[in-house]
Every structure is written in structure tokens, then in C-alpha cells.
Amino acid sequence: MTWSTTTDAAPTGAGPLGDALSQLDAALAHLGLNGGTRQMLATPRRELAVSIPLRRDDGSIAVYTGYRVQHNFSRGPAKGGLRFASNVDLDEVRALAMWMTWKCALVDVPYGGAKGGIAIDPRTHSLPELERVTRRYTSEILPIIGPTKDIPAPDIGTNEQTMAWIMDTYSAAVGHTVPGVVTGKPLSLGGSLGRAAATSRGVAHIALMAMTSRGVDPEHATAVVQGFGKVGRDAARFLSAAGVRIIAVSDVDGAIYDERGLDIARLSDHADRHGTVAGFEGTEAIDPASILTLDVDLAVPAAVEGVLTGANADHVQARIIVEGANGPTTREADAILADKGVLVVPDILANAGGVVVSYFEWVQANQAWQWSEADVNQRLEEKMTTAWHAVVGYAGAHSLSYREAATALAVQRVTDAHRLRGLYP
Numbered sequence: 001m002t003w004s005t006t007t008d009a010a011p012t013g014a015g016p017l018g019d020a021l022s023q024l025d026a027a028l029a030h031l032g033l034n035g036g037t038r039q040m041l042a043t044p045r046r047e048l049a050v051s052i053p054l055r056r057d058d059g060s061i062a063v064y065t066g067y068r069v070q071h072n073f074s075r076g077p078a079k080g081g082l083r084f085a086s087n088v089d090l091d092e093v094r095a096l097a098m099w100m101t102w103k104c105a106l107v108d109v110p111y112g113g114a115k116g117g118i119a120i121d122p123r124t125h126s127l128p129e130l131e132r133v134t135r136r137y138t139s140e141i142l143p144i145i146g147p148t149k150d151i152p153a154p155d156i157g158t159n160e161q162t163m164a165w166i167m168d169t170y171s172a173a174v175g176h177t178v179p180g181v182v183t184g185k186p187l188s189l190g191g192s193l194g195r196a197a198a199t200s201r202g203v204a205h206i207a208l209m210a211m212t213s214r215g216v217d218p219e220h221a222t223a224v225v226q227g228f229g230k231v232g233r234d235a236a237r238f239l240s241a242a243g244v245r246i247i248a249v250s251d252v253d254g255a256i257y258d259e260r261g262l263d264i265a266r267l268s269d270h271a272d273r274h275g276t277v278a279g280f281e282g283t284e285a286i287d288p289a290s291i292l293t294l295d296v297d298l299a300v301p302a303a304v305e306g307v308l309t310g311a312n313a314d315h316v317q318a319r320i321i322v323e324g325a326n327g328p329t330t331r332e333a334d335a336i337l338a339d340k341g342v343l344v345v346p347d348i349l350a351n352a353g354g355v356v357v358s359y360f361e362w363v364q365a366n367q368a369w370q371w372s373e374a375d376v377n378q379r380l381e382e383k384m385t386t387a388w389h390a391v392v393g394y395a396g397a398h399s400l401s402y403r404e405a406a407t408a409l410a411v412q413r414v415t416d417a418h419r420l421r422g423l424y425p
């Protein structure tokens, strides 16, 4: 187990951490905060790097590296997903943890921010191997997680089964069942109705409000969705149900296009059967790299970070971008899109529905009480709508972009909490 305090936190660094730090710096400059506050917020409160040895099914041993970064606790226990992907590294997890702090503050759930990751490609491992990796990782990070400390959830490459294993490993270690240690659990283990589709429901809700605010009628609008996983698939479904014509969708294996609009229910069946959207009958295969620059009203990047960059942002034709993914827009792209007048609804607002319903799940688990799906969805909409109006109002009042406004609002809430608590000792 390696404990460390960090970081150099260079604002000019490349990749997601550089983007996150430059967003933080813009918010601090707007709020007139600097010096010690900047150092506090640029530096995670706690980081843990662990080595995870795995006995593979063939008897050989492989060793992976896992991380848990707890960026901030000022407003409550740390909260954030766990990612399994081969390119996971510490700086990426730091950026994602920082964004979780802002996200939780912006939608006003009583959490700080955290993120975990293991540098492993889950697609090249069997289910028993993934179970062993998950349980070993959990036992390594056990001292720093818990329902009042840090509550993991699914992210890229993990799912409700992963959460069930974490819950079971944690519960076995402490000697009793603790459903509140993770969210995004299976329903039968204390998961919440509405959690699985919550991120997508929030993305669609925000996208519809964004369209309305720009005078775009959803019934006559076109959209593209990059990513057909936990976020993109249901976002496409909800948008399509609202009348939006989804003309292209992509995933890691390909992209498909149909000018008439894709039948999302049939596309979902195809993706379930074939593991990809590629090859969906009656559609044209297009270059996945081109999907975000197609001529549409709305683009929803719902895959990974850093897909809108200084190299392609100038070619974006969409009027509105709603960030289903965390960190899809680099700071170079942000500046170009702002110049072009494209409305970018930032990740910490657009995709916050997931952590909102994670919070509802945690409340339900801690009280051993289950809410109806209608209650969950209604409270989710209320949270998203409130956050949307707060961001739009603040942006208007201070002439900021929605990202600047959202980050400034969140940073203000975190620093207010910190000031009230004081610095110990």
C-alpha cells in the first residue's frame, strides 16, 4: 500500500488534469480566490495507489495498478465512480475526482469528490478474473472507503455486479452487511429504482432545456450521440422519445448513420446481440472520428475525455453540446467553441443525474427504505432543473460560459463549507 500526499498540480499539464486545473483556475480568478485556496483545491486530500496481483484462469499471474483519489471532503464523504480501462493513470483519476467534487456541490448533494480506477481492460478478462481483481482492489482500499467515508459507484468498465462484489467484500471484512458502502448496486441488494438510467435521464432533461433555451424545437431537432454505453444508450432513447431525430451513434467499434433517424429500440437489440452498434441494418458506416462534427442541432459526447480538441473543435457544426461524458472537451476546444458561439453544457451539470440518484440510493440504503421509481425520477428532475437554473442565472449575471459558471458556483460552495469548518488544527 502506497500512501502519498500530492501534487505538483501544474496548471499547464496536458490531458484531463490540465483541463481540470485550468477550469479551477478560471473559477478562482472569477471568485477572487487564490494562494492557499488554490493549493487546497488543486491537491487531493488523499490518494492511494495499490498493486493488484491476479491469478488468471490459466494459472499465470498478472499484476495491475489501481488508484483511489479522494479530492475533497468539505461537504461530506467522498463520492465517485470506479473505472476499469487500460489507459487509467493517476492524473486521469485526479481530474475525475476533482470533477466529482464540483458535480456534487453543484447539484447540492452532501458529498465531496473521489474517483477510482484500475489500469485493466475488462474486455480481455473472464467474469471470475474480474471478480478476483475487484475483491482484491476492494480489500486494498478498504481502510479508506465506507458509507461515511467514501462511496464508490460504477463508471466506465464497471457495473452493478462490480458494486455487488465491492459491497460483499467490504461487508465480509467489517462483519455485517453494509449496503451504503457503494451505489449503483443491483436492485435486489439495495440498489435504487431509476439508478441505472439516471445519468442518461439527466442528460436528456438538460439537453431538452438547453434546446428550448436556444429556440430549438426538439420535435424538429437532430442529434448525434458518441458512446452507446451506460450514458449514451439511454440518452439516445430518452431524446428519441422526446422527438429528437438521432442521425448517428458511435461506440469503440464503429459509427453508424441514418439521415432519417435511428430506431433506438432496435439499435439497442442489435447492440445487445452483437456487442456493438456497428453493422446495424439499414445504416451507413461512417468514420467514428467524424461523429461530433456532423451537421446537427445537438451533439452528445457520452464516451471518454478529450474528444473535442483544438484539432476538431473548429469543425463542430452542432449548436449545442451536452457533455454526457466527463471531460470530453479540452480547454483548447472550449475556447474555440466559445468563439464560435456553440453552447457547451458542462459535464458537472449535464451528467450529474448519476450521482444524484446515487445519493438517493445511499439515503434509501442507510434507511432500509425503498422509494418508488416515480419518486426517484421526480426528485432527480427537480435537482437537475434547480442546478440548470442556477448555472444559467449565474452565467447571465456574470457574463460567464456555462462551464465557468457551474465551476464557480461549485467552488464557491466548497470554499464556503471549508471556511465554516475552519482549518484543523
Ligand code: GLU
Pocket (backbone or CB within 6 Å): 079, 080, 081, 082, 151, 152, 153, 154, 155, 156, 183, 326, 351, 352, 354, 355, 356, 358
Ligand atoms: N461515475 C459517475 C460519474 O462520473 C457516477 C458517480 C457516482 O454515482 O458516485 O458521475
